[in-house]
Amino acid sequence: MDNKNQKASRNISSIPLKAIYRWLGDRIFLVVAFFLGLSIILLALGMALVLYQEGSLSFKEFGFFGFMRGSTWDPGVTLTFGALPFIFGTVVTSVFALAIAFFPALAIAIFLAEYAPRWIGGVIENLVNLIAAIPSVVVGIWGIFVFAPWMREKVYMPLWSWSSENAPALEPILGNPIGYGMTTATIILALMIIPFITALAKDAMRQVPKEQREAAYGLGATRWEVIRMAVIPYARGGIMAGAILALGRAIGETMAVAMLIGNKNTFPFSIFGPAATMPSVIINEFREAVGNLHLSSLMAIGFILFIISLAVNLLAAYITRKISITGGKIL
């Protein structure tokens, strides 16, 4: 028996290694992986470069910061282009959408991660994912035909007529209650990003070690106190990163916003009244952009949007590393 085993092992070790083949396979794989990895960097840089070059006509005409500061967008007569209304519209809608969505989303995540019985949690989780998967054009058409008219009848009109009777000074701030405008777009955006925040926050909370919870329970904490004391602080990195990624999504969201924001290219914007965002102006005007300067200005907006999205994603990565317990260095 022993003898046989020895024989077998001797046989295995005497099989010649296909050294050259193995060496080659290693190298080929390394080279392929290296270039694929590198290509992502090149792709991102290339896109930024192309956008910048295409927009450079506009940057030359108005100056880089002049373009960003310019508040007139007139492709018809004066051919003056400024991105400020769209930057403003994008920032306001997405930041407020995040503000509206954050706490409900966190509450849903807490419910899913901490309270829900397994089967209810599973059902809700799948529904949340389903909502995230609805194409934004479908959300947009629902917004156009159901949500916006409803908001107009039930919210904007009553408020507007109240203000016209009692506080006429408010009217320009509130704006025309046509139903399609900043508030409608912001609320729809909030609905669209809730699933993202929920999913990421839930995952972060589920990763909190059992020991942390037990330590809090052991001190005599109630369930909510355990969540507040042990779970949320531990998961804060994931929660914040999720929120910022959702903000990035809100900034880039195009279709639903373009369908609902009313598309008004010039200041003044108002709370209920129409406005525009960077993505919405691009999608609305790229077909009619006949003049070089107009097209170049749209490209320039695209470039700014690219930079802002990049910055938001970098910020998310930075925050994750800086304040998370699980992801980065323990504080």
Add this chain to the structure above:
Amino acid sequence: MNFITNIKKNKKEPTEKTSTSAIAGGEGVHPHDVRMETKNLSVMYGKTVGVKNVSLPVYNEKVTAFIGPSGCGKTTFLRALNRMHDLTREAVVTGEVLLDGLDIYAPKVNPVTIRRKIGMVFQKPTPFPTMSIYNNVVAGLKLVGIRDRKLLDEVCEKALQQAALWNEVKDRLNTPGGSLSGGQQQRLSIARALAIEPEVLLMDEPTSSLDPLSSAKIEELIHDLKTKYAIAIVTHNMQQAARVSDYTAFFYVGNLVEFDETKKIFTNPSNEQTENYISGKFG
């Protein structure tokens, strides 16, 4: 069936007593008094038995050690003493656990108030990593709504001194608890448990993740603490049990095999299994 009727009997006892007598801190308890006691305690995980029909006392101002091979139910038993099994869906606890004579599993008893009276230190150090050292220590007090800064300062210093950590951290109370070394973190966890002035201190293998030096510090600490608390400690280190405890309970596959004074268990056990385990024949 016996223990179910026990619970029912106990239900009739007024449970209000629990809160009043407990807050008083069990005045008039003498060293050899029984602080906690289990009667026919069983813990089941679904159909798997964790602990079967264990009855044993935990004496005041004494250290009671639970020893036995892995999976023998000693940790399961310890966790039953402050209702930690409430957090596990599958776990079912039957029988009685008496704290100062009152059943902590009685229907009207709130597990939260029980856990405030029975502090626990876990196997792994569990400071809240985002909180400062100071806030870690007073976390339990802040939970009950104590905001008086002066009182919190006092308690914090006292607890850290009891846990033999004060001198090492007094200059950096505001740094995060996660920045300490493993042994310091464990002593911080102990300080946090002491800050709420529990009546009983449960320790679940408190030194198993520590180096010998930190372990020695914690053993010393246990020795000092027993003048004030009833301590129950789970350990898989027999020498440790012999060093720190006054009473020892030997568990084997979910059963309490023997409970006696530590001296007797380690010199002259009455059970053959205990003797085999102590002498290193298995486990």
